[in-house]
Amino acid sequence: MPAALRRLLQAVPLLLLISVLVFALVHAAPGGPLAIYLENPNVRPADIERLRRSLGLDQPLPVQYLKWLGGFVTGDWGFSFTDGRPVTARLLERLPATLELVGASLVLALVAAVPAGVLAAVRRGRATDRIVSAVTIAAISLPAFWFGLLLQLVFAVWLGWLPSSGRSSLFGSGIGDRLAHLALPATVLAILHAAAWTRYLRSAMGNVIAQRFILAARGRGLHERTVRYRHALRNALLPFLTVVLLDAAIMISGAVVTESVFAWPGLGGLFTEALARRDYTVLMAFLMISSVGVIVLNLVADLSYRWLDPRVRA
Amino acid sequence: MRMLNVARRAALLGAFVLGSCSGEGGGRRGTGPSNDLLVVGYDREPDTLNRFSTHILEDVQTCVIEGLVTNDEHMNVIPVLATEVPTIANGGVTLRPDGGMDVTWKLRPGVKWHDGVPFTSADVKFTVDAINSPDYNPESTDGFDRITSVDTPDSLTAIVHYREHYAPYQLQFVRGTLPRHVLEGKDIDRATEYNRSPLGTGPYRVAEWKTGEYILLERVPNYWRGSEFPKIKRIQFKFIPNTTTRVNQLASGEAHVVALVPWDKYRDLKDVPGLTVHRMIGNSYEHITLNQRQVEAFRDVRVRQALTHAIDRELIVRTILDSLAPVVHGAIQPVSWAFTDSVRHYPFDTARAKTLLDETGWKDANGDGIRERNGKPLAFTLLTQAGFAIRESVSQAVQRQLRDVGVDVKIQLVDGTAISSLWFEGKFDAMLHWWHMPADPEITLFFASDRTPPAGRNINYVSDKALDDLMYASDREIDQVKRRVLLVKAQQRLAELAPEIPLYNVTRLDGVPTSLKGFKGNPTNTGVFWNVWEWEVTP
Numbered sequence: 001m002p003a004a005l006r007r008l009l010q011a012v013p014l015l016l017l018i019s020v021l022v023f024a025l026v027h028a029a030p031g032g033p034l035a036i037y038l039e040n041p042n043v044r045p046a047d048i049e050r051l052r053r054s055l056g057l058d059q060p061l062p063v064q065y066l067k068w069l070g071g072f073v074t075g076d077w078g079f080s081f082t083d084g085r086p087v088t089a090r091l092l093e094r095l096p097a098t099l100e101l102v103g104a105s106l107v108l109a110l111v112a113a114v115p116a117g118v119l120a121a122v123r124r125g126r127a128t129d130r131i132v133s134a135v136t137i138a139a140i141s142l143p144a145f146w147f148g149l150l151l152q153l154v155f156a157v158w159l160g161w162l163p164s165s166g167r168s169s170l171f172g173s174g175i176g177d178r179l180a181h182l183a184l185p186a187t188v189l190a191i192l193h194a195a196a197w198t199r200y201l202r203s204a205m206g207n208v209i210a211q212r213f214i215l216a217a218r219g220r221g222l223h224e225r226t227v228r229y230r231h232a233l234r235n236a237l238l239p240f241l242t243v244v245l246l247d248a249a250i251m252i253s254g255a256v257v258t259e260s261v262f263a264w265p266g267l268g269g270l271f272t273e274a275l276a277r278r279d280y281t282v283l284m285a286f287l288m289i290s291s292v293g294v295i296v297l298n299l300v301a302d303l304s305y306r307w308l309d310p311r312v313r314a
Numbered sequence: 315m316r317m318l319n320v321a322r323r324a325a326l327l328g329a330f331v332l333g334s335c336s337g338e339g340g341g342r343r344g345t346g347p348s349n350d351l352l353v354v355g356y357d358r359e360p361d362t363l364n365r366f367s368t369h370i371l372e373d374v375q376t377c378v379i380e381g382l383v384t385n386d387e388h389m390n391v392i393p394v395l396a397t398e399v400p401t402i403a404n405g406g407v408t409l410r411p412d413g414g415m416d417v418t419w420k421l422r423p424g425v426k427w428h429d430g431v432p433f434t435s436a437d438v439k440f441t442v443d444a445i446n447s448p449d450y451n452p453e454s455t456d457g458f459d460r461i462t463s464v465d466t467p468d469s470l471t472a473i474v475h476y477r478e479h480y481a482p483y484q485l486q487f488v489r490g491t492l493p494r495h496v497l498e499g500k501d502i503d504r505a506t507e508y509n510r511s512p513l514g515t516g517p518y519r520v521a522e523w524k525t526g527e528y529i530l531l532e533r534v535p536n537y538w539r540g541s542e543f544p545k546i547k548r549i550q551f552k553f554i555p556n557t558t559t560r561v562n563q564l565a566s567g568e569a570h571v572v573a574l575v576p577w578d579k580y581r582d583l584k585d586v587p588g589l590t591v592h593r594m595i596g597n598s599y600e601h602i603t604l605n606q607r608q609v610e611a612f613r614d615v616r617v618r619q620a621l622t623h624a625i626d627r628e629l630i631v632r633t634i635l636d637s638l639a640p641v642v643h644g645a646i647q648p649v650s651w652a653f654t655d656s657v658r659h660y661p662f663d664t665a666r667a668k669t670l671l672d673e674t675g676w677k678d679a680n681g682d683g684i685r686e687r688n689g690k691p692l693a694f695t696l697l698t699q700a701g702f703a704i705r706e707s708v709s710q711a712v713q714r715q716l717r718d719v720g721v722d723v724k725i726q727l728v729d730g731t732a733i734s735s736l737w738f739e740g741k742f743d744a745m746l747h748w749w750h751m752p753a754d755p756e757i758t759l760f761f762a763s764d765r766t767p768p769a770g771r772n773i774n775y776v777s778d779k780a781l782d783d784l785m786y787a788s789d790r791e792i793d794q795v796k797r798r799v800l801l802v803k804a805q806q807r808l809a810e811l812a813p814e815i816p817l818y819n820v821t822r823l824d825g826v827p828t829s830l831k832g833f834k835g836n837p838t839n840t841g842v843f844w845n846v847w848e849w850e851v852t853p
Contacts (some may be wrong), residue, residue, distance in 0.1 A: 031731035036369055038734040040752060042454040043369075045768040054451045054503075083361040084503050093525045149558050156566045164562045166528055170351070170550055263554040265526025272555070273359070278731055 004303055011295045015288070017070070022287045023065050026280055032057065033081040033278045054082060068284060078281040082274070087285045090270065097167055098266030101189065101259070102251045104182055108190035109197060110244070116194075118199025121236075122228060124206055132198060139195030148261035150187045155184060165263040185262040189255055193247055200243050205236035236309055242301040249297040253290035346588070347570040347827040349851050351548045355560040355569030359526065361552040364502070365489040366445060372489070373573070374551055376843040377531055378387045379514035382438075382487035383420055384844045385753050387834040389597065393490075395422050395433065395515065399484055402792055407483070409792065414462070414477050419487070423468040425538045428519050431495050435472035437808035438487065439464040440494035442474070450502045457486050465652040479790040481797060482754035484607045488840065490514070517544035517847040528552045537847065539648040545850035566588065566823050571830075573842050575823040577638045578703055583825055588830045594835040595649050598748040598820035599642045600705075602696070602712065604813065607766075607775040609694050609743045611676065611687075618812040620670035622660035624719040625712055629662070631818050634707045639821035644805050645757050647819055649837045650757035651794070652801040657809035667719045678720050685720040693722035697736065700727035708817070709746050737765050740775070748820050753838040755801055758785040761808060776813035829853060 050057050056067070071078055077087040098220045120132040156164030162183050165171065169177050208214065209232050217227045223305055252267065259268030267286065274282040347353070354373075365375045376384075382396040391399050399418045401405020408416045425433040444450050445458045460480050465473040476483065479852035493513045497505060512518040515538065531549045535541065553561040554570060561571035561579045565586050575583060575591065583591055600710045604612040605623070611617050643660075644840050646653045671677075676692045678683040685692040696712065698705045706727065713723040723744075728736065736742050749760065751773065759770045762785055763777035784807060788800035824842055826833050832848040 029732070030728075031733075031735040035731045035734035035738070036451065038738050040454065042456045042752060044454065044456055046459075047454050047456070048768070050455075051451055052427060079504075084367075084509065085506055090525075097526065149556075149562070151561045152559060156568070157562050160566060164551060164566055164568060165554055165556075166568075170353075170528070170530065175385060202479050261556050261559055263552070263556065265524075265528075266551075269526055269555070276729075276731060 004299065007299050007302070014295065015291060019284075019288060019290045020065070022291070023068065023284065026278075026283050026287070027061060027064075029278065031278055033280060036277055053086065062181045068281075072288065077285045079276075081279045082277050082282070087163060087192045087281050090282060091267065091285060091289070091292055094265060094267045094270045098259075098268065100182065100256065101185055101255060101264055101266055102185075102248065104186040105189035105193065105251065105255075106244075106248055108186055109194035112190065112194040113197035113201060117198040117240075118205060118228070118233060120198065120202040121205035121209060121232075124202075124209075127189055129202075132202070135252075136195040139191050140199075142192065144192055144262060147191070148184070148258060150272050151184045151188065152261075165261070167265055175284065185255075185258050185264050188261075189251065189258050193251070196242060197240070197247070201236060201240050204239050205232055208232045208235045234308075238305060241304060241308070242298075245301040245304075246299045249290070249293040252293055253286070346482075346567065347829060347851050351550060352827075352830075352849075353561045353568065353570045354548050354549060354551045355554050355572040356551045357553075357557070357560065358555055359575070360529070361617060362511045363512045363520065364492075365512075366441075366492070367503070367509065369453045371839055371841055372649040373843050374529055374531070375489075375512070375514075376516070376841055377518040377549060377846050378516045378520060379490040379512055380489045382421070383484060384488060385485075385836060385838040385840040386844070387594070387836055389486075389651075389753055390654055390839055391753075393422075395425060396420060396487075397422055401794075405640065407792060411477065413479070414475065415479050415483070415792070417474045417476065417483050417486075419472045419474065421472070422538070423470055426536075427495075427513050427515055428491050429513060429763075431493070433467070433515050434469040435464075435466040436469070437491045437494045438472040439466050440472075440498065441487075442501060443493040444492055444497065446537065454497055457482065461486075461837050466646050479756045479792055481789050481792055482752070482756055483792075485752075485754055488753075492730050518549060521548070526553065536671050539847055544847045546643075546846075547847070570827050572825040573822075576704065577635050577821075577823065580636060580638060580823060588828050590826055592822075592824040592826055592833065592835050593638065594822045594824070594837055595640070595647065596820040596822045597647050597649055597753065597837045597839075598713050599645065599647060599751075600639075600708070600746070600748045600817045600820060601645075602815040603737075603745045603747065603774055604771060604774060604815070605740060605743055605745070606813075607740055611674075611692055611694075612744075614674050615811060616670045616674050617676070618815075619660060620667040620674075620719070621716065621721065621785075622812050622815045623670070624667035624721070625715050625815060625817075625844045626662040627817055630708055630711050634704060634711065636684065639818045642819045644809055644816055644818045645751075645760060646755050646801065646805055647751070647837070650755045652798050653807075654802045656802070657806050659809075660812065664719055672721060676720070683720060684718070684722045691722055692720065693724070695724045695726050696744045696746055697726045697728060697733065697742040698746040700729050705746055712746070740773060743771070744815075750839055753840070756789055756791055757801075757804065757808075761785065761813065774813040776811060778807070780810055781807045781811065799812050799829070827851065 032056065034048055037048060056064065079085065080087055080090050117130050120129045123129050152164040155162040163181050165180065167181050187204055214227060254261050255266065256268035256271055258288050260272050271286050358370060360368060360370060360374055363375055365372050365379055380394045382394060383391050383399055384394050386392050393399050398404060400417050400419060406418050409436060410416060418440065424783060427433055442458055442461055442464050445452050457480065458479055460476050462475045464475050474526055476620060496508060496513050510523055517537050519534050520529060521532040522530040525530060529551045531548050533544050537543050554563060557576055560572055561582060564572045564583060580591060604618055606612045630642055631637060631639060644657055676687045678685045696709050698709050709725045713725055716723050725850060737745060759765055761772055761776055762770065762782050765772045766775055781804060784800055784804040788797050791797040791800060820834065822837065824835055829851050831850045831852050832845065833836060834845055836842050836844050
């Protein structure tokens with residue numbers, strides 16, 4: 001697919017620019033990877049200097065950047081400043097948990113958002129619409145942090161139905177145990193996105209319904225169901241899909257708060273830890289992967305247009 | 315009709331989500347603590363289990379790797395893998411005429427590493443050599459760099475030669491040793507296998523480390539204290555970074571032990587059935603550092619004393635800390651053998667504070683409520699850690715109380731990592747914080763005039779010849795009785811100088827099961843697991 005290839009090549013200079021920005025930002029944050037050593041009274045200045053040299057932090061920033069870039073493109077992403085293990089290993093071992101959480105949230109959110117959005121659109125201005133609007137506004141306003149802790153309090157501490165955090169029990173290897181651990185974090189993440197998506201779909205579908213071809217379809221005597229789902233919904237799904245895919249990219253890197261609250265062993269937790277420790281190599285790899293993720297999913301969204309909308313194919 | 319339909323569908327969906335997940339109904343979810351499994355809610359995932367490389371507390375390591383000595387619940391140094399703690403009196407320490415000293419460690423016979431290889435003096439020598447080698451980057455080389463060599467006349471004797479008198483020598487091997495037969499010739503920084511599952515001599519070994527989730531320890535079969543120890547079969551350290559989540563786990567019974575519960579969570583936990591919140595005076599103290607280099611007003615001792623008089627520390631402790639931590643008056647804490655309370659106190663006395671400030675020429679001439687001198691207001695910024703609820707409250711109380719004597723305080727909240735580099739560069743006016751204090755009462759690092767950053771942690775930038783002489787003399791005095799005399803004088807001098815405002819003791823709150831016997835707690839960085847071998851859950 002040459003179009004896709006062209007778009008991919010266009011992404012290269014963009015990624016280079018992003019890498020410079022991200023590198024500068026990460027290094028501009030006050031404190032560095034050695035700051036954590038300063039708190040320990042047994043660590044003396046000579047120790048700090050020794051560690052600075054051994055981590056290569058004594059070199060000028062442009063040199064550090066070029067070294068990092070050279071390593072990054074050749075697949076050598078360096079070692080974590082935190083535990084001395086390869087960055088790639090640290091990211092890969094965290095990936096499954098994040099994909100599991102994001103996947104489950106995505107499904108839950110879609111299952112809630114699509115019917116709710118459609119319903120609000122076709123019943124625009126009526127009671128159903130107003131209820132959906134009120135609920136989604138409330139859900140969008142929920143801080144993930146607070147909402148997560150509230151769910152813990154209710155379902156783990158008071159009712160004792162669900163585990164408050166973690167991904168699995170020590171000896172509970174069954175699917176039920178996994179789902180029980182997944183329930184609360186996935187619900188928090190799903191509700192926040194479902195609300196936004198519902199509102200988006202409602203307005204996208206509302207725009208389509210207001211158009212003349214819908215009137216024409218109704219005029220031809222088509223069944224209301226056919227009009228709604230084959231004509232209106234299919235057109236409204238196009239922009240909706242873009243939003244969902246871009247959000248999914250952000251969810252993978254942005255489930256930081258949810259993962260921290262629920263001690264979920266995914267990338268978000270690693271990011272929080274790396275940020276607090278100023279673990280430059282892990283931070284750089286994580287931020288670059290997130291950027292690549294957003295660019296790639298953007299591309300997928302564009303290409304899926306061609307598949308869903310015959311007019312773009314022409 | 316349609317409305318009903320929607321509502322029903324939504325209800326069904328909700329029921330599905332919950333129904334598919336709920337295992338049991340009502341009540342506490344976790345299984346109770348038992349000699350089969352004890353679950354610890356831990357605030358972070360360790361970076362490495364190598365005790366010399368890590369820079370977080372070594373609770374997991376303490377269960378696996380044993381020191382030649384450890385700190386007990388009263389902060390006494392007690393022998394573990396050594397038969398006794400060497401002193402001058404028992405002949406273990408010899409002061410050489412050339413100014414150096416020799417410390418003879420006698421090792422406990424019959425101790426084996428978990429792989430069956432005997433633990434010997436060669437491991438002690440290897441540890442010193444590895445730490446002093448340029449090929450390995452431990453967190454700190456402090457103390458080790460004063461060692462010139464180690465002799466091993468026999469497999470149970472290690473003679474450590476120091477090039478100078480070094481008073482904290484007793485804690486030199488509190489972190490244990492590195493196994494020579496495993497690590498010799500290896501790149502220790504990258505020895506992932508050892509760093510993730512270290513070989514020790516302790517009651518437990520690492521059974522599983524599930525990244526991001528937990529470390530599971532299991533008892534070793536032939537522990538040297540006797541095969542009846544340890545009593546508890548498995549200990550799981552679950553990584554739960556969020557404090558509220560950790561407390562929730564304790565409340566729901568999913569975690570059994572949480573060390574260092576924040577004071578503002580005490581009320582949530584004190585009535586949880588089956589849980590005891592163990593309270594213990596700690597070895598750190600919260601205080602306000604006054605940076606004399608940055609703020610000219612702080613250079614006058616009367617201003618520093620006035621500020622100390624102006625803060626109602628008893629009120630802060632009673633209201634914000636729920637009276638869980640006592641007010642303190644100096645850097646050495648009541649748990650230390652070197653502690654003295656016969657130092658000058660600065661009781662809450664606004665009249666006295668105002669008089670002192672008037673004497674120094676700081677007066678409110680323009681009637682705006684803030685004192686000034688030569689046209690400059692008496693104002694400073696108080697730096698403290700963001701996201702630490704208690705500190706935020708304390709800083710607001712301090713701000714309010716100092717305002718009452720005409721001092722203008724602005725509060726600046728910064729994240730922990732950024733704070734470290736700010737103080738390291740001396741770029742702050744005043745800071746509300748505590749240090750992790752070493753178990754040895756060496757305070758030179760914090761107050762000697764030549765130990766300002768980067769050479770130390772004297773970020774008050776206090777400079778006093780008499781204090782310097784007392785502290786340095788105490789660091790070189792090996793005899794504990796004589797050393798205490800010097801340290802008492804140093805504490806008294808320190809109180810006169812009032813270089814910082816001590817607020818309260820960092821009192822430890824540890825949540826443990828009521829059924830757990832043998833838990834003693836620990837005020838030092840050694841942590842509460844120092845005697846885990848004798849812990850036992852009794853119904």
